[in-house]
Amino acid sequence: xxxxxREAAGYDASRGGEAxxxxxxxxxxxxxxxxxxxxxxxxxxxxxxxxxxTAAARxxxxxxxxxxxxxxxxxxxxHGLRVVGETTFTGIGQGRSxxxxxxxxxxxxxxxxxxxxxxxxxxxxxxxxxxEVARPDPLYRLIALA
Numbered sequence: 028x029x030x031x032x033r034e035a036a037g038y039d040a041s042r043g044g045e046a047x048x049x050x051x052x053x054x055x056x057x058x059x060x061x062x063x064x065x066x067x068x069x070x071x072x073x074x075x076x077x078x079x080x081t082a083a084a085r086x087x088x089x090x091x092x093x094x095x096x097x098x099x100x101x102x103x104x105x106h107g108l109r110v111v112g113e114t115t116f117t118g119i120g121q122g123r124s125x126x127x128x129x130x131x132x133x134x135x136x137x138x139x140x141x142x143x144x145x146x147x148x149x150x151x152x153x154x155x156x157x158x159e160v161a162r163p164d165p166l167y168r169l170i171a172l173a
Contacts, residue, residue: 046116053114060108060172064096069118069165077128077162080151084143096168103172112171122161125152 071078071085092098100110123131129149132140140148 046119049116053112058173059111060103061169062094062099062172064094064099064168064170065092066094066167067092069167070121070123072166073163075162076155077123077125077152080155081128081140081148084148085139088139088142090138090142096170099170100172108172110170111173114169116167116169118165118167120164122164124157124159124161125155126158127161128152 067089068085071081103109128137129152131137132145132149132152135141135145137145
């Protein structure tokens, strides 16, 4: 069950906040639908040792994402919309350390890891250097549809 009080405390940070709003201005809002796509892959858009350790499991077990850009664009096309712009924004301060990834995987909070071998993935992540150092911030994609 989602804890709405906990979610509310970090809502802007977890959803992009000011960085997302600033990036969306480039796409000329106003009569244009702007949406974030590929959110679950944003944490791995920039290469890192965590991305490398988790790559095989993500390829094999990431479910068909409802926010995958191809699915969003196809759905939008069915409603007469097409992509008219695209940009990215960095989720500043949202990068996770290997230890943080391990915690989330062990807690069962990462769906693709639950389907893979979470103990093995957590063990590999635990062997990475600099356990407390956050890896690159996620890089989110925004598309504008009109």
